[in-house]
Amino acid sequence: LIHHGLxxxxxxxxxxxxxxxxxxxxxxxERIPTPSGSDxxxxxxxxxxxxLDDRAGTAGAVGVGVPGLVDHQGVxxxxxxxxxxxxxPIADLLADRLGRPVAVDNDANCHALAEARVGAARGARDALxxxxxxGIGAGIxxxxxxxxxxxxxxxxxxxxxxxxxGPPCPCGRRGCWERLASGSGLSRLARDxxxxxxxDDVVALAGGDPEAVRGEHVTEAARAGSDxxxxxxxxxxxxxxxxxxxxxxxxxxxxxxxGGGLIGAADLLLERVRDAFAVRVxxxxxxxxxxIVAAALGERAxxxxxxxxxxxxxxxx
Amino acid sequence: LIHHGLxxxxxxxxxxxxxxxxxxxxxxxERIPTPSGSDxxxxxxxxxxxxLDDRAGTAGAVGVGVPGLVDHQGVxxxxxxxxxxxxxPIADLLADRLGRPVAVDNDANCHALAEARVGAARGARDALxxxxxxGIGAGIxxxxxxxxxxxxxxxxxxxxxxxxxGPPCPCGRRGCWERLASGSGLSRLARDxxxxxxxDDVVALAGGDPEAVRGEHVTEAARAGSDxxxxxxxxxxxxxxxxxxxxxxxxxxxxxxxGGGLIGAADLLLERVRDAFAVRVxxxxxxxxxxIVAAALGERAxxxxxxxxxxxxxxxx
Numbered sequence: 318l319i320h321h322g323l324x325x326x327x328x329x330x331x332x333x334x335x336x337x338x339x340x341x342x343x344x345x346x347e348r349i350p351t352p353s354g355s356d357x358x359x360x361x362x363x364x365x366x367x368x369l370d371d372r373a374g375t376a377g378a379v380g381v382g383v384p385g386l387v388d389h390q391g392v393x394x395x396x397x398x399x400x401x402x403x404x405x406p407i408a409d410l411l412a413d414r415l416g417r418p419v420a421v422d423n424d425a426n427c428h429a430l431a432e433a434r435v436g437a438a439r440g441a442r443d444a445l446x447x448x449x450x451x452g453i454g455a456g457i458x459x460x461x462x463x464x465x466x467x468x469x470x471x472x473x474x475x476x477x478x479x480x481x482x483g484p485p486c487p488c489g490r491r492g493c494w495e496r497l498a499s500g501s502g503l504s505r506l507a508r509d510x511x512x513x514x515x516x517d518d519v520v521a522l523a524g525g526d527p528e529a530v531r532g533e534h535v536t537e538a539a540r541a542g543s544d545x546x547x548x549x550x551x552x553x554x555x556x557x558x559x560x561x562x563x564x565x566x567x568x569x570x571x572x573x574x575x576g577g578g579l580i581g582a583a584d585l586l587l588e589r590v591r592d593a594f595a596v597r598v599x600x601x602x603x604x605x606x607x608x609i610v611a612a613a614l615g616e617r618a619x620x621x622x623x624x625x626x627x628x629x630x631x632x633x634x
Numbered sequence: 635l636i637h638h639g640l641x642x643x644x645x646x647x648x649x650x651x652x653x654x655x656x657x658x659x660x661x662x663x664e665r666i667p668t669p670s671g672s673d674x675x676x677x678x679x680x681x682x683x684x685x686l687d688d689r690a691g692t693a694g695a696v697g698v699g700v701p702g703l704v705d706h707q708g709v710x711x712x713x714x715x716x717x718x719x720x721x722x723p724i725a726d727l728l729a730d731r732l733g734r735p736v737a738v739d740n741d742a743n744c745h746a747l748a749e750a751r752v753g754a755a756r757g758a759r760d761a762l763x764x765x766x767x768x769g770i771g772a773g774i775x776x777x778x779x780x781x782x783x784x785x786x787x788x789x790x791x792x793x794x795x796x797x798x799x800g801p802p803c804p805c806g807r808r809g810c811w812e813r814l815a816s817g818s819g820l821s822r823l824a825r826d827x828x829x830x831x832x833x834d835d836v837v838a839l840a841g842g843d844p845e846a847v848r849g850e851h852v853t854e855a856a857r858a859g860s861d862x863x864x865x866x867x868x869x870x871x872x873x874x875x876x877x878x879x880x881x882x883x884x885x886x887x888x889x890x891x892x893g894g895g896l897i898g899a900a901d902l903l904l905e906r907v908r909d910a911f912a913v914r915v916x917x918x919x920x921x922x923x924x925x926i927v928a929a930a931l932g933e934r935a936x937x938x939x940x941x942x943x944x945x946x947x948x949x950x951x
Binding site: 443459467468471480559605 | 703772789793797886
């Protein structure tokens with residue numbers, strides 16, 4: 318029995334074919350650019366499923382992870398990287414087109430499911446998995462299964478407001494956690510430090526223009542021991558920890574898993590986040606320590622998790 | 635079959651005896667002052683259970699709600715109104731003393747359980763119940779049962795930091811939600827407005843001293859149409875809504891129930907909180923509306939919920 322997991326990103330759709338009993342072993346892998354529009358997206362998903370059928374030699378049930386708000390019926394209501402798509406019943410339309418079971422969920426939920434079942438949170442009953450990329454996605458595992466919420470929209474932790482006077486967010490609010498603690502948050506902290514003259518060495522790395530300073534310049538300089546760059550990393554770690562502490566106070570997870578592109582800098586961030594978290598979570602000195610660990614599954618986590626949206630028999634769970 | 639529910643507050647312990655099949659009908663009720671110290675607390679709980687036995691004519695299994703962090707074994711780790719009590723195994727010690735089953739949980743969880751089973755959230759699969767008193771307590775119902783968390787400490791939403799530069803909290807952090815959106819938050823907003831000269835009419839109500847302004851003065855003046863007082867209420871409603879939106883983004887509840895002393899001003903607050911919430915929750919215009927309603931069970935909610943910590947046979951759930 319084979320399942321296909323399709324992970325829709327802002328620039329590409331990654332598809333894997335896996336045996337759900339051993340989903341970290343990728344039997345086939347395909348990727349195509351993310352098209353625009355509803356018809357384009359559905360066509361690309363069907364195309365990718367067909368290619369995986371050919372590669373795997375069998376038609377697998379299909380799980381799809383998409384960046385956006387997905388309800389219990391697999392309808393994508395809106396997504397930040399999918400302009401113009403509103404209220405698209407992906408699960409029903411794709412199941413009709415392919416003639417097989419299809420399950421659809423939010424991409425961060427797929428990440429979380431994969432890390433909880435076969436990744437860094439394996440064995441944990443209650444886990445919080447947070448993905449730090451351009452924005453922030455979160456998936457919450459409670460009592461062993463995904464928290465979907467009443468409408469299916471749970472886990473939108475990136476839009477938790479952590480500073481009411483903070484930077485504006487495309488969502489219309491200010492000070493959303495993902496404006497402060499994500500990859501774009503790091504860029505913003507770095508530019509602020511550059512203009513304030515606190516990281517002249519990093520600005521030099523970026524060719525001398527404060528506006529050209531990126532997260533990679535900061536992490537490179539921090540690894541080389543730049544005090545200014547390390548202060549920016551400290552600041553980022555505090556913002557990450559503030560949001561994690563808020564979530565831990567509410568959810569009390571058994572483990573917190575950090576994934577996404579930003580956690581490529583786990584060597585710089587992980588210990589700092591742990592320290593900043595320990596003094597921010599409520600009763601940190603009295604409670605069992607909540608381990609904070611890096612994700613284990615890498616860039617395929619979302620696709621593997623999408624394949625796991627289907628139960629062992631291939632039906633949507 | 636009778637259950638006793640005991641609700642430990644900062645000043646009194648309220649006990650009720652109920653039939654768990656019809657727990658809103660209080661068969662007997664007793665209250666005693668909250669004593670200090672571990673021995674005092676255990677003695678008071680045993681005494682109250684004995685009095686309820688006498689009044690109800692039968693020895694009921696005992697559920698206890700306490701303000702503080704309670705783990706899965708019914709150990710109270712720490713509580714803001716119970717100085718000097720640390721790591722007290724209330725469930726085991728009280729069960730030994732009384733010779734019957736005892737269940738112990740956080741008081742806000744008991745409130746939430748009561749509202750979810752027989753109150754304003756009756757029938758909801760996923761509900762968020764927030765109690766606004768001097769501080770803020772929250773209980774989260776997911777898939778029909780209480781979210782306890784890995785250590786048992788879930789629901790500490792009062793210490794979600796919503797403004798990193800906000801007022802200091804006794805917990806050691808700044809800008810905890812309960813410093814801004816609770817009864818004491820209202821007092822603080824009112825005093826700030828008083829010193830700023832924005833509510834001279836309210837200050838007059840309080841005898842002319844800005845320091846003497848209390849929440850009751852603001853609500854009285856607001857009901858009489860004072861513009862300044864209504865602005866303070868608007869500000870409070872925004873702080874309440876900010877925290878509720880953060881929680882709703884993460885949990886996606888089917889209903890939000892507001893209880894506690896502050897919600898005695900539901901006539902002033904409820905509509906304002908709904909309006910402020912609608913523009914703050916993510917995708918408010920696309921998602922099913924999340925109803926925000928006042929609690930139904932009043933000051934006995936915590937004791938009734940404590941009685942419901944036991945299953946129908948009287949065993950801790």
